[in-house]
Amino acid sequence: MVATKMNFVSPYALETPSIFYPGRGKTQVYNESYAHFDVVVEDFYKSGQAASIDLQGFQVEEAPTKLRDFNDPSAITSVYYDEVIALVKKVTGATEAFVFDHTIRRGQPSIAHKPAQHVHNDYTHTSAPVRAAERLGEETMQRLAGKRMVQVNVWRSINGVVRQLPLAFMDARSLELDDLVRTEIRYSDSGHVGEIYGVRHRPTQRWYFFPEMTGDQVALIKGFDSKTDGVARFTPHTAFELQENDPQAPPRESIEVRTFAFIDA
Numbered sequence: 001m002v003a004t005k006m007n008f009v010s011p012y013a014l015e016t017p018s019i020f021y022p023g024r025g026k027t028q029v030y031n032e033s034y035a036h037f038d039v040v041v042e043d044f045y046k047s048g049q050a051a052s053i054d055l056q057g058f059q060v061e062e063a064p065t066k067l068r069d070f071n072d073p074s075a076i077t078s079v080y081y082d083e084v085i086a087l088v089k090k091v092t093g094a095t096e097a098f099v100f101d102h103t104i105r106r107g108q109p110s111i112a113h114k115p116a117q118h119v120h121n122d123y124t125h126t127s128a129p130v131r132a133a134e135r136l137g138e139e140t141m142q143r144l145a146g147k148r149m150v151q152v153n154v155w156r157s158i159n160g161v162v163r164q165l166p167l168a169f170m171d172a173r174s175l176e177l178d179d180l181v182r183t184e185i186r187y188s189d190s191g192h193v194g195e196i197y198g199v200r201h202r203p204t205q206r207w208y209f210f211p212e213m214t215g216d217q218v219a220l221i222k223g224f225d226s227k228t229d230g231v232a233r234f235t236p237h238t239a240f241e242l243q244e245n246d247p248q249a250p251p252r253e254s255i256e257v258r259t260f261a262f263i264d265a
Contacts, residue, residue, distance in 0.1 A: 002041045002209070004240045006168070007118040009181045009198040010035035017183040017198045019118065034118065037201040041168045041240060044208040053091060053152065056208075057172030057222045057235030063087055063156075064216045070104065070158045070255055084154050084257045091220055092150055094261035100135035102257040104158070117165070121197040121223055121234040122258075123151055124182055128224035132260050147262040151224035159253035162213045163246050165239040169221065170199075171206040172232030179205075180234065199236045209240075223258075 009017050013033035020030075044051060044060075051059035067080045081099045088097045123131065128151050133141050155167065183198035210219065225233040239252070 001043065002240075002243055004039055004041060004168075004243070005036045006039045006201075006207075006238055006240060007034050008037050008201040009033055009119075009183070011200060013181075017181055018186060019183065020186045021188060030118065033198075035201075039168075039201075039205075039207055039240075041207040041209050044210050047208065053220050053222050054231045055173070056169070057232035058169040058208075058219060058237070059091065060210050060213070060217055060219050061087065061091065062216060063218045065156070076102065076255070080255075081257070084259060087218065088152050088154065088220070088259050088261050092152065092261045092263060094150070094263045095147075096144065097259050097261040098136055098140075099257055099259050100131070102255055104253070104255050106159075106251060106253045117239050119170075119199040119201075119236050119238045120183065121180065121199070121236050122153060122221075123223045124180075124195050124197050125224070125233075127195040129226075136260065144262045146265060148265050149224075149226040150222060150261045150263065152259050152261055153221045153223055154257045154259065155219040155221065156217070156255050157213055157215050157253065158255050159250050160215060162252055163242075163249035165241065165252045166209050166211070166213065167219060168207050168209045168238055168240045169219075170236040171208065172222075172235050174204055174206040175199075175234065175236060176202060180236075197234060197236070 007030070010033055015033055017033035053059050063083070065080060065083055067075055069075055084099055085097045088094065129149070132149060179200040179202055180197040181200060183196050185194040185196055213219070221237055222232055222235045225231055
């Protein structure tokens with residue numbers, strides 16, 4: 001177990017929570033709707049459970065990759081995307097899956113995309129379908145209408161074993177839907193305003209992590225499910241500080257690939 005602090009939406013927030021990304025080399029800025037709470041994060045390996053993306057909302061898979069250079073954008077799209085699609089289809093049982101973008105994050109001051117240290121779910125019940133329509137197109141969405149749609153992020157370390165800022169995942173079974181708060185994400189470079197869920201803290205929430213994840217492992221995180229009963233629909237998560245952070249450990253670097261998967265209803 002690890003005792004840490006996490007950044008949640010404040011119970012006293014009077015305005016819509018907002019996170020502002022000012023650009024390369026600068027830290028994301030939060031409005032006054034956030035507050036830190038003490039949280040205990042459990043080692044999932046010691047929990048005696050089997051992780052399932054439909055039960056807890058997350059799972060970790062052994063998934064070595066053929067890609068050796070994550071600095072090559074063309075190799076990511078031509079090699080890695082196919083691996084991710086195959087994995088997502090296997091885990092979810094989807095008949096079709098699509099990659100629609102990816103982000104590389106590096107825990108270095110000069111890097112634009114740093115690990116996100118606020119409890120969040122990447123999409124809301126309204127922004128996920130909108131994003132799918134934007135990226136997949138009207139023809140594809142019409143062809144797949146009636147199928148169950150699941151949004152899954154696939155996260156991998158690209159700088160060896162993770163010893164700084166690991167990911168923590170909330171067990172979706174401990175999430176109350178009332179704790180999800182529509183949150184604006186504002187990007188200064190593009191002017192784009194996105195919508196995610198921030199999360200209010202509740203003592204009954206259960207948090208887990210997978211210590212020292214390697215580059216041969218991936219975490220699958222469900223961000224949305226069109227099925228509304230009997231499965232995890234949203235999976236709040238965040239990077240967090242370890243109690244005994246090794247200052248000599250290499251900074252965390254990761255790739256997160258975002259997908260939509262379609263399952264026969």
